[in-house]
Amino acid sequence: MTFETIDPRTEEVIANVSEGDKDDVDLAVTAARHAFDHSPWPRLPGCERRRIMLKFADLMDENVEELAALDTIDAANLYSLGKGMFIHGTAELIRYYAGAADKIHGETLKMSRDLHGYTLVEPIGVVGHIIPWNFPTQMFVMKVGPALAASCTMIVKPAEQTPLSALYYAYLAKLAGVPDGVINVVTGYRPIVGASISSHMDIDMVVLNVSFTGSTETGHRIMQAIATSNLKVVSLELGGKSPFIVFDDADVDKIAPLALTASQQVLFQGQICVAGTRIFVQEGIYDKFVTKLLEELKTWVVGDPFDSNVNQGPQVDKKQYEKVLLYIENGKREGATLLSGGKPLDTKGKGKGYYIEPTIFTDVTDDMIIAKEEIFGPIMSLMKFKSVEEVIKRANGTKYGLAAGIMTNDLNIANTVSRSLRAGAVWINCYFGFDNDLPIGGYKRSGFGKDMGMDALHKYLQHKSIAIPIYNSPWL
Structure with missing residues (x-):
């Protein structure tokens, strides 16, 4: 089955896109789980993940006209800004997180007892990204970039109104060397694909960014679905009235x-x-x-x-x-x-x-x-x-x-x-003061969890504490 994606300038059909369902989500999760458990991606040295991500960013710059055009015909983003600023800006965001890929490490702890302690920082696992339609490129990269640096694998559900650039980014990621199964894009409708991602027992984390009237209610439904599944980690950005x-x-x-x-x-x-x-x-x-x-x-x-x-x-x-x-x-x-x-x-x-x-x-x-x-x-x-x-x-x-x-x-x-x-x-004395280093996220019913900055990377990581008795200690 397929659905139409419409050009908001003309109300004409741009393309027919595959309409994913629960079975497609299951296939994507299986691929992401296999990639996390068995593929090289989470086991690569950080410098190798960095190299692949930098190549991904270069491909974004090389395909700037196509990417800007897709976001213009699908989301009505201004082409001049997309080509002149936003595509290159999001490529820089990929480079920002690429630079962090080989700098993820824990701490050595001086314990108060006869123990040697340290922490390991590990990827959270398989992540489900549900992204909105207003900025298809920025929303894709803001979620995928830090998750890749953290060596997670993922399922991305772009908005049904604007699915085109997400498919192109997945293609570019593959050209850059991201292994199969690491990024899986499932197009379709939020009540079916989004709900299947939220309730799936083999997804470790859901990151929801929904920005439109009724977004808070959508967040509530996502939380309910998560509560009845495996209590996966969740990050929500649910809009505002600033x-x-x-x-x-x-x-x-x-x-x-x-x-x-x-x-x-x-x-x-x-x-x-x-x-x-x-x-x-x-x-x-x-x-x-x-x-x-x-x-x-x-x-x-x-x-x-x-x-x-x-x-x-x-x-x-x-x-x-x-x-x-x-x-x-x-x-x-x-x-x-x-x-x-x-x-x-x-x-x-x-x-x-x-x-x-x-x-x-x-x-x-x-x-x-x-x-x-x-x-x-x-x-x-x-x-x-x-x-x-x-x-x-x-x-x-x-x-x-x-x-x-x-x-x-x-x-x-x-x-x-x-x-x-x-x-x-x-x-x-400014507005839209966004920067790669500056985290952004909401209070109250605007949600929780941060995008941008190192805060975004950290939400895809979890800490493991390890303690070892010191030789000849009373613990032995």
């Missing part, structure tokens, strides 16, 4: 464009888990801030993501497109003021494509649906505040805790607010 806080002393001319980018009105159509969509602006600069937002918005173009002049492409599929439009209607119905946008766009005059105008609401209150739920669309909610204490309370008044932005030149305010926010990543 605050972007602008204080009176901020430079409006610089921060207003950053706020639009943070809320992802442009670049990725709001389809990013850390999007700063709750924009809190202190009352002293609120009116000036709104004026600057509207000026900036006039310069941005919605259209085909293959066009280098375009800032914003379509939503990923019809379902997400309709959800975003429903949220816009909810905002209007609950009394928010529609400042800009709010309508579908026909960019080519053919009535095709899942395009939505960049949308800004003012007069938004904390109890409105658009202020509480993760939308995953180009919608910004503007809210006015008076004091530091007020904005801390309101920013934390959400079930999520993934990221936050603080815009101020006052060091005391920056320190106070950053320490007070219940969020896994806080960016001060």
Whole structure:
């Protein structure tokens, strides 16, 4: 059986992709388990794993145009950014973890008794990766890279909306020398393939990254499936509703464009888990801030993501497109003021494509649906505040805790607010401050476990403690 993957620019079928089921997951797990238990991969010297991973990264760079194009036609990621930045950036992330592959080691311990002690650091085993559709390349590499360095084997289930680049990356990994069975990609639908991975008794760990409306509920179902199986290790990243806080002393001319980018009105159509969509602006600069937002918005173009002049492409599929439009209607119905946008766009005059105008609401209150739920669309909610204490309370008044932005030149305010926010990543006078070294992960219902940095590598490792009596000790 197969399913169609759709081009969100045209609503046309790109390809028919194999529709995996429980039997396919069983085959993939068998291959991964055999590769972990019997293949060379977990037994290779770290320097050899490093060499293979570096070759994998080189192949990504060599195939940058094909990879960027796949993510554009399948996920509507901007082609110019994919080709110019993101593919090369993820290749660097593979190199980052390749550099750690031969530096995984335990400790020698000076015991308080007549024992010699040490720890071994070992791979956790077979890992199931369930990844979302918004950034197919980045999500694949963020999971696979550290797992490869840790010498795990894995099953990867790409999102059914965007399966194409994951298949290509698996092909490149094989060309690089990754042994058969180490990376197994199973395409198909989350309720079948994802559920089979979560409940499989021969998988040691599940890493779930689900970023869309309802992601927390999906995380709950995954946890329930794990609890009724073999209590495998789990890492969850379940999205967010991040605050972007602008204080009176901020430079409006610089921060207003950053706020639009943070809320992802442009670049990725709001389809990013850390999007700063709750924009809190202190009352002293609120009116000036709104004026600057509207000026900036006039310069941005919605259209085909293959066009280098375009800032914003379509939503990923019809379902997400309709959800975003429903949220816009909810905002209007609950009394928010529609400042800009709010309508579908026909960019080519053919009535095709899942395009939505960049949308800004003012007069938004904390109890409105658009202020509480993760939308995953180009919608910004503007809210006015008076004091530091007020904005801390309101920013934390959400079930999520993934990221936050603080815009101020006052060091005391920056320190106070950053320490007070219940969020896994806080960016001060910047946004999307991602780096290979910097771990990111959530608080509260945004999940647990870290991506990026050495924290991501460590979650695929486990420690074994070993003790040996010293000769002539009373233990003998």
